[in-house]
Amino acid sequence: MNPTPDTDLRIFLVRHAHAAWALPGMRDFDRPLDDRGREEAARLAAAMSVNAFEPDLVCCSTARRCLETLGILQTRSSVKLRIDHSDALYAANHDAYLDLIASPHDKAIRSIMIIGHNPMLEDTAQVLLQNDPATFETALGSGFPTAGLLILDCDRRGASAISGGARFIGLLSPVDA
Template identity: 90%
Template sequence: MDPAPNTVLRIFLVRHAHAAWALPGMRDFDRPLDDRGREEAARLAAAMAVNAFEPDMIYCSNARRCLETLGILQARSSAKLRIDYSDALYAGSHDAYLDQIASKHDKAIRSIMIIGHNPMIEDTAQVLLQNDPATFETALGSGFPTAGVLILDCDTRGNSAIKGGARFVGLLSPVDA
C-alpha cells in the first residue's frame, strides 16, 4: 500500500511484541520476547508483507525485545532495510520518537518505522493525532497493543510533521492478523 498521493511521509509506529518478565538479576533492557511475543511478531510481519508495508527507514530501540521484534519483521521483508538503532528510544520520553520523525528531511525517505516501547509510542501517537482526538480514542482508546502498528500519513516534513496534523490510515494488531 503506497502512501496517498499528497502524503509526504508515512509513519509506522510499532510497539515491540510481548516480552518475558525479567528474571532475577536481569535488566529490563535485556528482556527477550516470550513465545507469545514471537508469535505476535510473526503475525505482524505477515500482515505487513500482505499489505506491502516496506518502510524506507527504520528506527529501533536497542532493547532486546525491540531488536527481536525487528529481526522477525526483517525475516519477512524482501527489501534491504536501512536501520538506525537508538538508546534514546528506550530511555527517552516520546520526545525522542518525535525527534526521529522531525529530523527526516531527505525527500527520498517517504516512509519511516519506529519500533519502541509503551507508553512512549502511545504518547507519540497522541501528539501526532492531537488535531483528531476522536480518531486517537477510537484507534487506541484501550491501549497500544503489543506488536501493534499504527499507520499515519503526514502532508509535511520536519517539525511541522509532528504538530498534530497526521492522518490515521490504520491499526494492525496481531489479533487482526
C-alpha cells in the first residue's frame, strides 16, 4: 500500500525477526533466525499481505538474520520487490538508515522499507518522530520488537523527510499479526 496522495514517502522500518544465539566461533553477523524468528517473520509477512503493504524499494542489511527475514517476507509478496543490500545497515549507526531515506529516489518510489537492527532502528524512528516525542514514546517506549514493522509517512522527500516531521501510521508486531 502506497501512502495517501498528499504524502510523498511512506517509510516501513522492520527489525529482523528473532535470531539464534551465536554458536562458539560464529560471528554475530552470521546468526540465523531461530524457530521463533521464522514464525515471527511469517506472521509479519501475512499481516503485510493482508494490509497490502508492498514497498517500492527494500533496503536490507546483509546480516544473515535480516536476509532470512526478507526471504520470508518475499514469499508472501504479490509483487517482485526491488531490493538493495547494504553492509552499512549492520555496521554503521542510525545515520546510515537516515541517509537511505534522504537519498534521492526516483519519483516512482513512494515507499521504502528498511530491514535492519536495533538500536539503529529505534534511533532512526526517534529522529523521524522528533517533532512528536509522545508518539515515539507510546509506540516504541518498550523497545522495537523483533519482526516489528513501524509505518511512517512523510510529506517531503530528501533531507526534509528526515527533519522530524514524519507521521506515525502504525506499529505491527508479531504478537499483533
